[in-house]
Amino acid sequence: MKEKDIIIKWLNHESLSETELAKLRDMEGFSSLKTITEKAHHFKAPPYNTINEFENLKSQLTNKMKSSKNNSLSIILKIAAVVVIAIGVYFALPTSNDYEVKTLATETKDITLPDQSEVKLNALTSIRYDKENWSSQRKVYLDGEAHFKVERGNKFDIETDMGTVSVIGTRFNVKSRANYLEVVCYQGVVSVSAGDEILYLRQNEAIEYRGQDLEKKIVTYDMPSWFDNRSLFYSRPIRDVIEELEWQYGVKVNLRNIDQNILFTGNFVHSDLKSALSSIAIPLKLKCKVNGNEVTFYKE
Amino acid sequence: MLKDLHKDVCEEEVFASVFSTYAQDLHDFIYYKYGAHFGPSDKVQEAFLKLWENCAKVTSAKAKSFLFTIANNLTLNDIKHQKVKLKYNKIEPAKDTKENPQFLLEEKEYLEKYQNALAKLSEAQRVAFLMNRIEGKKHQEIADLLGISRKAVEKRIYNALHNLRKEIDGIP
Numbered sequence: 001m002k003e004k005d006i007i008i009k010w011l012n013h014e015s016l017s018e019t020e021l022a023k024l025r026d027m028e029g030f031s032s033l034k035t036i037t038e039k040a041h042h043f044k045a046p047p048y049n050t051i052n053e054f055e056n057l058k059s060q061l062t063n064k065m066k067s068s069k070n071n072s073l074s075i076i077l078k079i080a081a082v083v084v085i086a087i088g089v090y091f092a093l094p095t096s097n098d099y100e101v102k103t104l105a106t107e108t109k110d111i112t113l114p115d116q117s118e119v120k121l122n123a124l125t126s127i128r129y130d131k132e133n134w135s136s137q138r139k140v141y142l143d144g145e146a147h148f149k150v151e152r153g154n155k156f157d158i159e160t161d162m163g164t165v166s167v168i169g170t171r172f173n174v175k176s177r178a179n180y181l182e183v184v185c186y187q188g189v190v191s192v193s194a195g196d197e198i199l200y201l202r203q204n205e206a207i208e209y210r211g212q213d214l215e216k217k218i219v220t221y222d223m224p225s226w227f228d229n230r231s232l233f234y235s236r237p238i239r240d241v242i243e244e245l246e247w248q249y250g251v252k253v254n255l256r257n258i259d260q261n262i263l264f265t266g267n268f269v270h271s272d273l274k275s276a277l278s279s280i281a282i283p284l285k286l287k288c289k290v291n292g293n294e295v296t297f298y299k300e
Numbered sequence: 301m302l303k304d305l306h307k308d309v310c311e312e313e314v315f316a317s318v319f320s321t322y323a324q325d326l327h328d329f330i331y332y333k334y335g336a337h338f339g340p341s342d343k344v345q346e347a348f349l350k351l352w353e354n355c356a357k358v359t360s361a362k363a364k365s366f367l368f369t370i371a372n373n374l375t376l377n378d379i380k381h382q383k384v385k386l387k388y389n390k391i392e393p394a395k396d397t398k399e400n401p402q403f404l405l406e407e408k409e410y411l412e413k414y415q416n417a418l419a420k421l422s423e424a425q426r427v428a429f430l431m432n433r434i435e436g437k438k439h440q441e442i443a444d445l446l447g448i449s450r451k452a453v454e455k456r457i458y459n460a461l462h463n464l465r466k467e468i469d470g471i472p
Contacts (some may be wrong), residue, residue, distance in 0.1 A: 004458065008439075008454045008457075008458055011431075011432060011439075011454075011457050012438055012439045012454070013436065013438060017414055018389055029465060029469070031466050032468070033461055033465055036414070036461060036464050036465055036468065037433055037461070038416060039410070039411065039429060040429070040433035040434055041433070042414070043414075043415075043418065043430060043434065044434045045327065045328045045331040045332065045340070045434070046331070046336065048323070048324050048327040048328070048341065050319070050320055050323050050324055053323060053341060053344065053345070054316065054319050054320070054323070054340065056345065057319065057345055057348050057349070060345065060349060061349070062354055085472060133427055197364075199310070206459070
């Protein structure tokens with residue numbers, strides 16, 4: 001038997017034969033090994049009282065023990081909840097293949113559609129389209145504001161809450177708010193159908209729709225103002241300006257002592273709330289107060 | 301010992317028997333591996349709390365490895381590169397000791413060396429060695445607890461002993 005095997009046997013608390021013991025004793029350094037094995041007990045773990053510890057654990061578990069009676073029921077409830085949510089989600093989405101892109105307040109985003117058409121999303125905007133069937137139907141659902149640069153090809157539809165915009169190879173901006181639709185055409189031809197009207201826009205033409213008439217107007221700029229992180233207004237009622245401000249910064253704006261129909265011409269930046277507020281307040285001779293997420297304009 | 305290995309541990313009786321079977325070993329395992337620093341008995345409590353929370357998923361056959369893994373992970377979470385120090389039990393200065401101060405001093409020095417040598421062992425070697433030497437466990441018992449082969453345990457203990465000797469006797 002080799003030395004190592006004897007040591008292992010010895011370490012395993014097995015009884016050794018006389019010859020093995022003799023061999024062990026003659027080994028070089030054995031006395032040292034023996035001391036080490038004997039002194040090990042000095043490092044014994046602190047006493048562990050199983051009974052006390054269990055009582056301890058039990059007191060911690062008391063509450064859980066009680067609730068565990070309902071364990072099987074709660075599992076069934078959990079499964080039921082998941083099924084209900086899954087069904088809900090399935091029916092809530094129009095098509096399972098829909099792909100959605102969203103932006104947060106003060107965020108803009110560039111996306112490329114499957115046909116290389118480019119879309120630039122303004123703040124708090126969501127766009128949804130069907131990736132799978134894109135080649136047969138170019139259609140996006142828009143909520144918010146976006147600039148489109150559409151590749152030539154089949155009809156391209158943009159559905160909004162207020163109406164549908166259809167185009168063939170062109171560049172234009174669509175702004176869809178709860179009660180407001182604005183389409184500006186920068187290149188090519190766009191058709192807008194809202195309510196029961198259909199209108200065609202050529203280069204530098206725009207329409208505004210508030211639920212009654214489609215209003216046509218002419219624009220002189222060839223890029224939406226939000227491209228340089230600005231909102232531009234020409235003779236627009238203050239309430240529209242405020243709505244846009246709320247949209248861009250995700251704040252709540254109150255008007256106190258102010259006629260909601262006074263007109264505003266000017267712009268505000270999207271990058272700095274303070275200077276945006278001054279841009280509105282100073283020309284109209286208003287005062288302004290900020291409290292957390294709430295902005296109040298008032299007249300003295 | 302454990303009646304039905306395929307039963308989950310949600311029943312109080314099964315849970316209690318799992319506790320009485322493994323709590324002490326689990327405590328010793330954590331202590332010898334990581335020292336007193338991280339509160340081994342707290343880790344045992346936490347591990348059993350986790351076991352209770354997951355009782356429906358864990359059969360009593362799997363409880364052991366579940367507990368050892370959880371307690372180990374909990375301790376690892378606590379560790380921030382601290383060195384393991386196992387306290388040696390103070391040598392009680394007996395009132396009418398026949399041992400002279402010289403002896404006591406040497407004993408103290410020896411244990412300090414021992415302590416450092418233990419700290420330098422790998423965790424695996426230290427656990428196996430101390431469970432064997434102090435708790436008097438046989439190689440097979442340790443192998444079962446740690447879920448490794450008996451050969452591996454033998455090797456760990458044997459190497460631990462040699463490393464300790466090298467360190468304590470100052471053999472290069």
